[in-house]
Amino acid sequence: MAKDMTLMWGAGSPPCWRVMIALEEKNLQGYNSKQLSFEKGEHKSKDVTAINPRGQLPAFKHGNIVLNESYGICLYLEDQFKSQGTKLTPDNKAENALMLQRMFEGLTLFDALKQVLFYTRFVPENERHDSAQKRNAENLKSEVGRWESYLQGSGPYLAGKTFSLADVIVFPVIAFLFRFGLSEEHYPKLAAYHNTLKDRPSIKSTWPPNWVDTPGQPALKDL
Amino acid sequence: MAKDMTLMWGAGSPPCWRVMIALEEKNLQGYNSKQLSFEKGEHKSKDVTAINPRGQLPAFKHGNIVLNESYGICLYLEDQFKSQGTKLTPDNKAENALMLQRMFEGLTLFDALKQVLFYTRFVPENERHDSAQKRNAENLKSEVGRWESYLQGSGPYLAGKTFSLADVIVFPVIAFLFRFGLSEEHYPKLAAYHNTLKDRPSIKSTWPPNWVDTPGQPALKDL
Numbered sequence: 520m521a522k523d524m525t526l527m528w529g530a531g532s533p534p535c536w537r538v539m540i541a542l543e544e545k546n547l548q549g550y551n552s553k554q555l556s557f558e559k560g561e562h563k564s565k566d567v568t569a570i571n572p573r574g575q576l577p578a579f580k581h582g583n584i585v586l587n588e589s590y591g592i593c594l595y596l597e598d599q600f601k602s603q604g605t606k607l608t609p610d611n612k613a614e615n616a617l618m619l620q621r622m623f624e625g626l627t628l629f630d631a632l633k634q635v636l637f638y639t640r641f642v643p644e645n646e647r648h649d650s651a652q653k654r655n656a657e658n659l660k661s662e663v664g665r666w667e668s669y670l671q672g673s674g675p676y677l678a679g680k681t682f683s684l685a686d687v688i689v690f691p692v693i694a695f696l697f698r699f700g701l702s703e704e705h706y707p708k709l710a711a712y713h714n715t716l717k718d719r720p721s722i723k724s725t726w727p728p729n730w731v732d733t734p735g736q737p738a739l740k741d742l
Numbered sequence: 743m744a745k746d747m748t749l750m751w752g753a754g755s756p757p758c759w760r761v762m763i764a765l766e767e768k769n770l771q772g773y774n775s776k777q778l779s780f781e782k783g784e785h786k787s788k789d790v791t792a793i794n795p796r797g798q799l800p801a802f803k804h805g806n807i808v809l810n811e812s813y814g815i816c817l818y819l820e821d822q823f824k825s826q827g828t829k830l831t832p833d834n835k836a837e838n839a840l841m842l843q844r845m846f847e848g849l850t851l852f853d854a855l856k857q858v859l860f861y862t863r864f865v866p867e868n869e870r871h872d873s874a875q876k877r878n879a880e881n882l883k884s885e886v887g888r889w890e891s892y893l894q895g896s897g898p899y900l901a902g903k904t905f906s907l908a909d910v911i912v913f914p915v916i917a918f919l920f921r922f923g924l925s926e927e928h929y930p931k932l933a934a935y936h937n938t939l940k941d942r943p944s945i946k947s948t949w950p951p952n953w954v955d956t957p958g959q960p961a962l963k964d965l
Contacts, residue, residue, distance in 0.1 A: 572888075584839045591842030594817075599835070612822070616807045619814030626849070665795075667942045 524550035527567055527578040529557045531698075531727040533629060533640035533691035533694070540687045541593045543721035554728070562737060585742045590622070593684055605721075609681045618678035618685045625689040631655070631662040632692060636699060636734075636738060660742050663696065663706060670708035675715065690716055700740035707739035747773035750790055750801040752780045754950040755849065755922075756852060756914035757812035758800045763910045764816045766944035769827035797914070813845070816907055828944075832904045841901035841908045844892070848912035854878070854885040855915060859922060859961060883965050884921065886929060893931035905942075913939055921953060923963035 524547065528535035542550060555561035555576060563574040571578035571587040579585070579592050581599075586592050597607045609615050632641040637648070669677070677685040693713055697703075703710035716722055747938065751758035765773060777810070778784035778799060786797040794801035794810040801813075802815050804822075809815050820830045833837050857878040862870070894899070900908040916936055926933035939945055 545902065580840075584836055586839045586843050588843055588846030591839070591846045595842055596838055601816055612809055615821070616804075616809045616814070616818055620809050620811055623811030623814045643873065646871045646874055651869055672848070 521547035521550040523582045525560075525570075525578075525580045526550055527553045527555055527570065527576055529555055529562060529576045529693070530729045532557070532576060533695055534692040536694075536725060537589050537688045538577050538579060538728065539725040540721045541596045541607070541684075542689070542726060544605040544687065545596050545600045547710075549598065553606040564604045565739060583631060590688065593687055603698075605682065607682075607684045607687060609678060609683055611681075614681060614683070616681045618672075618683040621685040622688050625685070625692060628662050628689065629692045630667060631659040632695060634714065635659045655666045655740070656667065663701070663709070666693070667706045667708050667741060669711055674708070675712065677712075686716065690722065696739060698735045700735060701742060702740060704741065743768035744773040748776065748793075748803045750776045750778055750780055750785075750793065750799055752785060753952040754918070755780070755799060755917055756878060759835050759914035759950065760812050760911045761802060761815045761909040761921060762948040763913070763944045764810040764819045764830070764907075766879070766947060767828040767910065768819050768823045770823065796804065799802055813911065814862060816910055820907060823903050828905065830905070832906055834902075834904075837902045837904060837906070840858045840896075841906040844900045845911050848915060849910070851885050851889060851894045852915045853914065855918060858882045867957075869877060879965070881963075886924070886932070886965060890929045890931050893935055897931070898935065900935075909939065913945065919962060921958045923958060923960040924965060925963060928965065 521542065522568065524542070526535075526538060526542070535609050551627065555564070555567065556592050556596070557576075562576045567576065567578050568574050570580055570585055573587070577589055577592065578587050588594055593607075593644075594622070609618060633641075635652075638652055638655060642651075648689075655684075674683050677689055693709060694717070698712070701709070717726070744765065745923065747765070749758075749761060750764070751762065753769075762959075765771070770908075778787070785799045789933055790799065790801050791797050793803055793808055796810070798810065800812055800815065801810050804818075816830075832837070832841060858875075861875055861878065865874075896902050899905050900912055913936075916932060917940065920933070920936050924932070940949070
């Protein structure tokens with residue numbers, strides 16, 4: 520039980536979700552879980568900014584220790600609870616290096632995704648350009664193709680034979696792609712990866728509650 | 743000696759520089775060091791893409807292991823050479839968490855910096871807006887102010903009393919700010935941090951060669 524931990528999170532956010540997966544994998548159930556609504560602006564509330572002055576989710580506390588960066592939280596949990604739950608860092612040196620490579624390439628994938636799906640959220644109306652949206656879509660397509668090819672070369676997990684921090688961190692981004700309509704036909708390896716991992720207990724039990732009984736969106740169907 | 747390591751790098755690039763600092767701190771001198779020119783497009787050469795298909799620097803090999811993401815390389819070197827050279831992860835749990843927090847917030851600082859300094863490189867002429875440039879500058883100012891306040895609250899290093907991976911990773915970004923004219927008067931704590939660390943052997947010996955005898959630029963002097 521992890522009664523000395525508090526996590527504030529928003530549904531569907533890959534940075535929040537990866538922390539929830541890591542907590543499950545490390546057998547840290549029973550933490551103080553506070554779901555907040557991005558739509559209602561609750562991530563800007565005083566409860567959050569008292570822990571995370573950036574007004575962003577996740578916001579995480581372990582006792583008196585505050586840590587809000589999702590990559591940092593995952594690394595911290597693995598380090599502090601090495602022998603508890605799933606070991607998330609492969610012993611094999613080459614797999615360990617591949618895990619690190621994929622973890623941090625995951626930032627580029629998520630960034631490419633955000634540029635496409637959140638364009639109108641980030642860019643004021645008078646600064647929008649069709650040429651930029653087209654370039655962003657091409658960039659995301661190329662990036663997703665790169666990840667499809669990674670799983671052609673190895674697998675079944677992102678760093679090879681072992682479920683690792685790379686999966687904890689990048690799976691939510693891949694799930695986000697499919698939630699927004701990514702074609703299983705165009706990206707069969709990513710689809711197989713997604714379909715296998717979505718039944719993993721740590722992932723199933725943390726599946727975004729607002730995704731459960733609602734249809735996905737088609738924004739990426741032609742990618 | 744690290745004769746089984748190869749690093750391809752470009753001068754002044756914070757992602758390259760942090761890897762060079764990590765190698766020095768871990769006493770991994772003697773690696774195969776290949777300086778390439780961004781200006782000549784050498785990061786897109788076959789030598790690079792054979793190691794890093796993204797055509798980006800750094801590109802790094804240790805024996806047969808390829809790892810190109812700078813955060814990943816730093817974590818890998820610390821993990822593989824734990825007891826060699828400087829210990830870059832504090833034993834103290836709270837300092838360790840603060841190190842991770844600052845390391846990953848460093849991504850936001852670097853991103854804010856790139857949005858300002860590389861605006862014309864990233865954004866085609868017909869898509870540029872004064873309003874975007876103004877917003878980017880305000881965002882960078884707010885971000886740099888945040889880091890100034892971090893050093894008011896603790897220090898002398900980014901994670902507290904111990905030089906750590908947070909410094910290895912974020913110092914090059916802070917040095918970049920001052921290279922581009924950041925005011926020492928406006929940001930005295932960052933200036934003190936910069937001035938102390940720039941004489942550290944690992945940093946002095948890896949200082950960007952193209953910065954040594956050339957003046958900085960004033961782009962950020964009014965920030």
